[in-house]
Amino acid sequence: MTSTLLVTGASGHLGQRVIHHLLETLKVAPQRIIANTRKPETLKDLAAKGVTVRAADFEDAASLRSAFAGADRLLLISTDALDRPGRRLEQHQAAIAAAEQAGVAHVVYTSMPLPENSQLLIAPDHAGTEQALTNSVLQGWTVLRNHWYFENLFMSLPSALASGQWHSAAEQGRVAYIARDDLARAAATALASDATGKTTYTLSGAEAFTTEQIAQLVSQATNKPLQVVHVPLAGLIQGMVGVGLPEPLAAVFASFDTNTAAGRVADVTGDFQELTGVAPQRFATWLSANAAALTGQ
Ligand SMILES: NC(=O)c1ccc[n+]([C@@H]2O[C@H](COP(=O)([O-])OP(=O)(O)OC[C@H]3O[C@@H](n4cnc5c(N)ncnc54)[C@H](OP(=O)(O)O)[C@@H]3O)[C@@H](O)[C@H]2O)c1
Secondary structure, eight states: OOOOEEESSTTSHHHHHHHHIIIIISOOOGGGEEEEESOGGGGHHHHHHTOEEEEOOTTOHHHHHHHTTTOSEEEEOOOOOOSSTTHHHHHHHHHHHHHHHTTOOEEEEEEOSSOTTOSSTTHHHHHHHHHHHHHSOOSEEEEEEEOOBGGGHHHHHHHHHHHTEEEEOOTTOEEOOBOHHHHHHHHHHHHHSOOOSEEEEEEOOSOOEEHHHHHHHHHHHHTOOOEEEEOOHHHHHHHHHHTTOOHHHHHHHHHHHHHHHTTTTOOOOSHHHHHHSSOOOOHHHHHHHHHHHHTTO
16 A cells, blocks of 8 residues: 555544554554644654644645645545534545645544434544545545544543532433543554545444443443432533533533434444454443543542
């Protein structure tokens, strides 16, 4: 393989691990990799290894054509702009248009499970981006419908463990969590492959858990009591606003639970293993490595 591989958002948590897997797991030569980021000064170590580091910001659409120049295959990592509905979609559309203009053959995109007709308030950005790929003149694309990271549990569990109560509107919905590092490996594999055509993978972990099941496992691993308190959606939003979150953002976070309750993130698939050839990390393994950090130790 001689194709040039470009990773956007290369300084983010996922982006850094994608580059790691390209270099270390898949043994891609650094000279074949372009790392795009808004903060090139943070990627000096990669530049020293021979990776081409270029500034790129999806908000500055005009700059993207030169930022993407020379790339054959491009990983579009979805951005974290959640402050205005639709803003991420505009950013992703600008990136796809620039990829078309720069002559990129294949785009890999980090989406979410079942983005269409979802009650999750961030879902339209993903559904819209998938649509933009379908409508594009790109030769091919790979959509990675990434399930939720184990690491997302750091957003709710430390405070829940401190109080002993985990407020949830997810009802009996299950989540097929997966390690962020596994998703990075999958993205690196899809990017570095010579697959053409148009393919969608739904990347889940090996098991799906209810909130109660997670609470029980976390309680055992941390040796701390943790009770799930089921609340209605409005109560969950109110609770988040009460601890200082702006109401629109609280509504976005709470809609994750609505989506879970509707059974939209429960499907365990074999796609991760099919794509990478290895099994996903199990929750128990991740938990034993992270239990101390979840309790703030
Ligand atoms: N599946 C899940 O559970 C889950 C959880 C959290 C987030 N996500 C999604 O997956 C993405 C990667 O996750 P992560 O853990 O790496 O999040 P993260 O560390 O917060 O990274 C945010 C990413 O967005 C990029 N970005 C932000 N604004 C941008 C812009 N204007 N132009 C280009 N890139 C921009 C950043 O790139 P630079 O800083 O390098 O420019 C970085 O790669 C997130 O952005 C989000 O869309 C998924």
